[in-house]
Amino acid sequence: xxxxxxxxxxxxxxxxxxxxxxxxxxxxxxxxxxxxxxxxxxxxxxxxxxxxxxxxxxxxxxxxxxxxxxxxxxxxxxxxxxxxxxxxxxxxxxxxxxxxxxxxxxxxxxxxxxxxxxxxxxxxxxxxxxxxxxxxxxxxxxxxxxxxxxxxxxxxxxxxxxxxxxxxxxxxxxxxxxxxxxxxxxxxxxxxxxxxxxxxxxxxxxxxxxxxxxxxxxxxxxxxxxxxxxxxxxxxxxxxxxxxxxxxxxxxxxxxxxxxxxxxxxxxxxxxxxxxxxxxxxxxxxxxxxxxxxxxxxxxxxxxxxxxxxxxxxxxxxxxxxxxxxxxxxxxxxxxxxxxxxxxxxxxxxxxxxxxxxxxxxxxxxxxxxxxxxxxxxxxxxxxxxxxxxxxxxxxxxxxxxxxxxxxxxxxxxxxxxxxxxxxxxxxxxxxxxxxxxxxxxxxxxxxxxxxxxxxxxxxxxxxxxxxxxxxxxxxxxxxxxxxxxxxxxxxxxxxxxxxxxxxxxxxxxxxxxxxxxxxxxxxxxxxxxxxxxxxxxxxxxxxxxxxxxxxxxxxxxxxxxxxxxxxxxxxxxxxxxxxxxxxxxxx
Ligand code: ARG
Numbered sequence: 001x002x003x004x005x006x007x008x009x010x011x012x013x014x015x016x017x018x019x020x021x022x023x024x025x026x027x028x029x030x031x032x033x034x035x036x037x038x039x040x041x042x043x044x045x046x047x048x049x050x051x052x053x054x055x056x057x058x059x060x061x062x063x064x065x066x067x068x069x070x071x072x073x074x075x076x077x078x079x080x081x082x083x084x085x086x087x088x089x090x091x092x093x094x095x096x097x098x099x100x101x102x103x104x105x106x107x108x109x110x111x112x113x114x115x116x117x118x119x120x121x122x123x124x125x126x127x128x129x130x131x132x133x134x135x136x137x138x139x140x141x142x143x144x145x146x147x148x149x150x151x152x153x154x155x156x157x158x159x160x161x162x163x164x165x166x167x168x169x170x171x172x173x174x175x176x177x178x179x180x181x182x183x184x185x186x187x188x189x190x191x192x193x194x195x196x197x198x199x200x201x202x203x204x205x206x207x208x209x210x211x212x213x214x215x216x217x218x219x220x221x222x223x224x225x226x227x228x229x230x231x232x233x234x235x236x237x238x239x240x241x242x243x244x245x246x247x248x249x250x251x252x253x254x255x256x257x258x259x260x261x262x263x264x265x266x267x268x269x270x271x272x273x274x275x276x277x278x279x280x281x282x283x284x285x286x287x288x289x290x291x292x293x294x295x296x297x298x299x300x301x302x303x304x305x306x307x308x309x310x311x312x313x314x315x316x317x318x319x320x321x322x323x324x325x326x327x328x329x330x331x332x333x334x335x336x337x338x339x340x341x342x343x344x345x346x347x348x349x350x351x352x353x354x355x356x357x358x359x360x361x362x363x364x365x366x367x368x369x370x371x372x373x374x375x376x377x378x379x380x381x382x383x384x385x386x387x388x389x390x391x392x393x394x395x396x397x398x399x400x401x402x403x404x405x406x407x408x409x410x411x412x413x414x415x416x417x418x419x420x421x422x423x424x425x426x427x428x429x430x431x432x433x434x435x436x437x438x439x440x441x442x443x444x445x446x447x448x449x450x451x452x453x454x455x456x457x458x459x460x461x462x463x464x465x466x467x468x469x470x471x472x473x474x475x476x477x478x479x480x481x482x483x484x485x486x487x488x489x490x491x492x493x494x495x496x497x498x499x500x501x502x503x504x505x506x507x508x509x510x511x512x513x514x515x516x517x518x519x520x521x522x523x524x525x526x527x528x529x530x531x532x533x534x535x536x537x538x539x540x541x542x543x544x545x546x547x548x549x550x551x552x553x554x555x556x557x558x559x560x561x562x563x564x565x566x567x568x569x570x571x572x573x574x575x576x577x578x579x580x581x582x583x584x585x586x587x588x
Contacts, residue, residue: 005087012067027044028042028043032084037078041082041085042063042083042085045081057079060077064077073085074088092499092505093499100571106514106518107149113152114352116155116352117155117352117353118143118144119356120144120156120158121136121140121160121251122158126197127166129409130410131407134445137254138446138449139450139454140354142450146521155259156259157262160263160265163331163336165218165219170200171218172204172221173201183234192242220328223328253438254445255446255581264337268339273342274342274377281375283371292324300317338377345377351383353382355384358391359389359390362388369384387454392460393457400460413445417441421438421466422434424440425437428468439582443476443577444473444474445465447582448460448464450527450530450580454526475535476573476576481585483541483567495561496561509540511569513537514534527580533576544565
């Protein structure tokens with residue numbers, strides 16, 4: 001059986017409305033305001049009354065009468081003219097049994113199976129991962145799991161930033177500092193480590209802004225790499241391998257996996273073809289030596305009148321053209337993104353590509369998507385979606401930084417999470433369990449992040465995120481661990497599930513809401529609704545756990561039912577956490 005209570009309700013209301021001659025557009029179903037009285041409510045009678053000029057109570061009564069034969073629920077009119085819908089205990093028992101048998105009863109799989117590529121992670125080679133690369137893998141991994149659960153064919157690709165100027169800059173700096181003599185046949189190489197890269201890239205980046213000659217050299221080197229010219233290509237490959245190792249290590253700690261460890265560079269074989277298509281279709285023009293594609297629509301790029309000749313021209317609704325080749329024939333960010341779409345279409349022919357990238361890149365994606373559609377590189381029906389996430393802020397409401405105002409490295413965040421959860425565990429008397437500490441640390445971070453609407457900014461509050469109480473990842477984990485130990489003590493002796501108390505009822509109603517939340521999270525591409533429902537289910541279980549003495553229950557049938565219901569909750573919590581990319585430890 002499926003838990004599609006809203007669908008069942010809707011169908012029955014539809015039938016009733018049809019029979020009574022009411023407009024089906026007016027059907028509304030909401031969770032009840034007073035959960036002690038009802039589970040759902042239908043407030044349509046007011047709108048119908050207005051339309052047909054009759055008494056709302058009369059209308060509500062008629063609708064309730066039509067619903068009276070339903071097996072799943074009772075419908076009762078309450079003043080002024082609500083229809084309260086309360087699920088029957090027998091039905092709730094069936095729901096719980098269904099989840100016990102298979103927790104995937106909590107999932108409504110869409111009829112249409114899609115192939116979906118998810119692009120997340122997006123670390124840049126030669127630069128250490130920093131805080132800006134935290135949200136993408138967290139959100140991406142969760143969406144990946146959610147889409148898989150929905151039955152789609154999913155492929156994740158981390159799309160490393162490995163084709164841009166940063167590579168030329170790093171190599172130019174390394175050369176000047178004498179690391180690369182061997183590669184150039186002028187002597188011996190000096191050993192390059194991650195620390196070397198962490199020093200050399202920022203150095204180069206600063207120089208670029210003030211030393212024109214150095215900048216030009218770096219640009220030239222970038223082109224050499226992109227043309228696979230030696231020894232630049234070998235140097236590049238060595239640096240890439242070195243940093244990818246560290247990136248993999250960081251992502252793995254965060255429980256983020258990728259099917260493809262591709263980068264911008266993998267689109268190399270498609271770049272010439274891509275550029276040629278734009279040229280053949282007459283979509284390109286030259287601008288200051290570079291090759292660009294105009295993508296602005298009507299109503300964009302409206303010139304704003306200038307007050308004087310020297311004032312630069314500004315535009316209302318600016319939509320600058322996409323640059324696909326620089327003046328010295330180098331590929332840029334947009335070029336590789338467009339060529340990558342061509343590559344993905346050839347390899348997987350996806351129905352949808354999701355880009356989980358910071359909202360600040362909104363215009364980049366708008367332009368890339370438009371250009372790709374104009375050129376016919378992406379077929380009309382293919383969905384290209386930018387999941388634009390907001391910023392992780394510090395307590396001051398500004399992007400999270402170190403105390404001295406520097407960008408925080410991803411490794412630093414991982415260390416902070418680990419330390420904090422170790423401390424929390426120690427307060428509970430658990431020491432020396434690094435694996436558990438990391439599981440809890442990751443749960444703090446991921447749940448703290450994912451419980452917000454994806455597009456919104458949020459404040460990184462480690463104290464709050466890591467608490468074992470409240471709306472946090474560790475609280476859900478803790479509830480699961482508690483159930484686990486209860487089941488062990490009860491020797492897993494489960495039986496048929498009965499519903500006799502409000503506490504039990506409440507648990508099952510929350511399971512049904514969890515079913516809805518999976519659908520909502522999937523439709524919104526945002527996991528906040530799933531997070532909320534996990535918290536509500538865990539809270540409902542805590543009430544049950546505190547009020548009902550399971551292990552000391554004398555009545556065997558009841559005890560077995562309690563244990564079975566506990567197991568249902570554990571299964572549901574596990575499924576939910578797993579979807580968020582969070583582990584459920586057995587003990588904590
Ligand atoms: N490397 C990019 C950055 O650090 C993110 C890549 C996002 N994905 C993409 N297909 N453009 O900003």
